[in-house]
Amino acid sequence: MKLTPPTELSEKFVAAQREQFKAVAEHPFFTRFATEATPAQIRKALLGFYPLIDSFPRWMATVRDRIDAKERPRADEARDWYRRNIKVERRHRSWWLDCGVPWGLTRRDYASFRPPAAMEEQCDFLRRIVREGTVAEAAAALNYAVEGATGEWTRRMRDASRARYATLGIDFNDKALRWVDAHAAYDDRHPAEALEVVKVFATDDASIARAAAAAVRSLEHYATALDDALRA
């Protein structure tokens, strides 16, 4: 997506979900990771968030399919943005599985893990919003909120995870942290691009307020799922 200057509406959107965004980006799971993370918490987070990682490309495809490229200016650009990013997210799914290798996690472990209610609720919300929400709500909840907050915390976790793994005596290599490194690097741009999608599809106060509410709820579910991961 070509980035355009902020508008009054886009600034309202960003302000409305800033607090919840920060609560995820600076969640204790990440800020205390370098000194306090336990193997049980790390395993639970890797297993518990996998359904979200696994579904992410499919949910993006659902949004893409709902965009009529001729419906409004730049709708074609948004559709193309989804098309390209779906491929990227499919690759990330396999990198997530690599993250579990130092912890002895296999595909079987992921398949048989039953996520706790908090993590399931996060997925249920996203699954529903991409199908039933407006395109602006879906982009806000899925791409701006989830990818944006993830882009922030992964920056912290590049060093934190290496430090913690070393302290815990875990045998790991860069491949096991490629998912973290990749998101820390590129997601800079993703939230800004997702915000462009929101701007394209939410063009009045009512629709921008709905999109912001969707981002808020998405981030609240995200924070609750992280709270739960700490209770391992």
Ligand SMILES: [Fe+2]
């Ligand atoms: Fe990703």
